[in-house]
Amino acid sequence: MENFFLIALTAIFLIESVAEVRLFMQVRDIFYRSGRAQPTKRVARIIKIENQWSWISWIFLLLLFVLPDVYTFLVICVITLIETWVVYELQNARNYADSINKNE
Secondary structure, eight states, X not given: OHHHHHHHHHHHHHHHHHHHHHHHHHHHXXXXXXXXXXXXXXXXXXXXXXXXXHHHHHHHHHHHHHSOHHHHHXXXXXXXXXXXXXXXXXXXXXXXXXXXXXXX
């Protein structure tokens, strides 16, 4: 049963990783098309978090290969949870960027 959960969480993490990259590119594209030199503070904060998470997630992924099997489930749960939060924040940033650029 634990292997099923590991496979399911890994699949969710991979799907969310693809969604994260797409959302990040969409947010950057919205500001590029709008002619803004800098994103708003809120969007800049989310972009900073996303960049930091990209590096931290690689560390967690490398830990999966180094740590004993006992900790694998914990690590994949943590990275999937954080990835979900980052995707949620990027989705909000994209919606926010769309709304402020429509108002201008």
